[in-house]
Amino acid sequence: MKVNTPIIEMIDISKIFPGVRALSNVSFRLFPGEVHSLMGENGAGKSTLVKVLTGVHNHDGGTIQIEEQPMEVISPLHAQQLGISTVYQEVNLCPNLSVVENIFIGRELMKRGFIDWKKMNKRAEELLAKLNINIDVTKELSTYSVAIQQMVAIARSLNISSKVLILDEPTSSLDVNEVNQLFECINNLKKEGMAILFISHFLDQVYEISDRITVLRNGEFIGEYLTEDLPRLELISKMVGKELKQLENKLNTEEKEEEPSKNDLFLEAVKLTKKGKIQPFDLKLYSGEIYGLAGLLGSGRTEMARLLFGADKVDEGEIKMKGQTIQLNSPKQAIRNGVAFCSENRKAEGIIPELSIRENMILAIQGIKGWFKYIPHKKQVEIADEYIRLLNINPPNPEQLIKNLSGGNQQKVLLARWLITNPNLLILDEPTRGIDVGAKAEIQKLMLELKDEGKSILFISSELEEVVRTCRRIAVLRDRQKISEIKNNEQIDHQYIMQEIAGGN
Known part of the structure; x- marks a missing residue:
């Protein structure tokens, strides 16, 4: 493989989920000895592209080449065997095991039928030394900071792979000094010729560590750029799609x-x-x-x-x-002080899919009253009917399961849940994401009306x-x-x- 040849090249990759085209003819290149950042907002397709590369998802179109050879990556294990390792945002290790056990779990070194702890300890120390980490590898992982745990996850990857390292939001839980420590490690790996895919939403970090940037938007390839040639304002413009x-x-x-x-x-x-x-x-x-x-x-x-x-x-x-x-x-204290919070993740932190519109609406007010002061069913229906009319929720049936509603109507039900509590402060985190223009306009109009009410x-x-x-x-x-x-x-x-x-x- 030539020095200027990508170790990985993804060409015109497409991925379709039921009702959603997650990737559409996306291309990506990763060269040895470089840090390449994959940039894009939520839903841009970054995670899907990485999952295709690492064998979590198969692709519906396009080709993957590894060291100039066409390759079908069929599983994460297969990806590791090909020299591709991933360190995820949430460290995927066992905190109750020692550092050395985490590094070698599933691949223990054996001698005469027994685990060769002496050799494993020495190898673990060598791997961590490459990352400028000097710790007691026999101690339980949980005794170390998140930053050290992140380094252990990287050391585990190095023990599997020496070609490609994918870092997915590796700095999300690190402070400034810990980030500097991680970046020193990344630069050392880069000098050794490793190809590193770096995914982060932190602009300063991307521009500090990256040699190249690929931008995705709405599942489509926007462009590949040398970091030094892409001004920050232009990067943001390409990510959000606003000229x-x-x-x-x-x-x-x-x-x-x-x-x-x-x-x-x-x-x-x-x-x-x-x-x-x-x-x-x-x-x-x-x-x-x-x-x-x-x-x-x-x-x-x-x-x-x-x-x-x-x-x-x-x-x-x-x-x-x-x-x-x-x-x-706690949220309970906040609610009692007149604060309400509509989360950006309505599926994981908002709706209860197996409950009805009515049941989802009254959750917060029932929580305030306490479960021993149960709101009668008739009163619940009256409340639900009032807010269904107020927010124009469709279908206007309080007994309809909320999971059967559109995203916009689910969002209106969550708004109703908090409006029923008559809050003094309403925190709305991405209340219009993923909903149609009409529903957006209604929510914005409601915001202005609430403001006018004080x-x-x-x-x-x-x-x-x-x-x-x-x-x-x-x-x-x-x-x-x-x-x-x-x-x-x-x-x-x-x-x-x-x-x-x-x-x-």
Whole structure:
């Protein structure tokens, strides 16, 4: 294989799931001795492409070449045998076993019918030394930090493979020093000729470590670029599918220029932080305003929202509500203080698919009342009918199973669940993702009506035009930190927000 020849080349790869074309004629190349980043928003096809490469999914079209030879990768085990190893975002190891056991699990070295612990310990230490890690390999994995566990996962991969290493969101739970340690390891592996596929939503990290970038959008190949030749703003534009010259500003400036009164301050976060999730941030939310969070996936938007809802425990900082310091250590406490949270992942953290519309709607209010103060069935039906009419939910049958509804109508049911609790602060994390234009318009209209009623709304959306159109103030996040706050006016448009996300130039 020539030096300038890809070790892996995927040509016109297509993958179809029932009702969904996940990949459409996607191409990808990976060269020895380079770090190649795969970029794209949610649903772009990154995970599907990796799963095709590693034999989790078969492909419906196209070819895969490994070292210039056509190859059908039939399983993850087959991929490992071909020299392709993957380290996933969630470290897939056994914390109750020792470091050496994790590195050699399933491939133990034997001597005269017994495990050769001495040889395995020495080999484990050698593998970790290549990563500049010097630890006691006989100790239980759980005694070490997430960063060390990540390095152990890489060492395990090196023990299997010496050709291709796929790192899927490897820095998602690491702090700055741990990321630097990982990057030093990656650079050492690159110098040894290993090909590394790096998947991350952190722009700064991508530009620091990558030699090449491939961009996917909506399951399609957008382009392959040398990192040094692709400005950040252009990368973002290619990922979100907005040509800058086509961006339009549809502000209602009269609404956005109103200054809130200090007496209207509902919630204030002071130096709030969660290690490995979000760096310290300040935030003020006023009654009767929609406050937007803008940033790419992985920028810290959801992490910020989860702290304000008590879904994640705060490490440092404080939350004040109407001037009084409060503890939000659980969603239950948040709900009792008038905070509601509509998660971005409605399937995993929202709907209960086997329950009806009515049953899904009354979950939160029943939780507040307690299960010993059961809401009578007749009252439940009255509540469901009211919100079915209010939100135009279709079909208008409270006993219909929610799993049979469209995504837009499922989202409306989740909104109804929280509106029934009459919250003072409604946190909406990607409430319009994956729903049709009509449903989006209805949800945006509802947001404006709630604002007029004096509610506070924290609005998270990857669609920047939505954020600019609806929000009076906008916090811009990048790489787990709030980097700026923008007061919306007629000069602020999508291009401005994208420039802030890219670095402010």
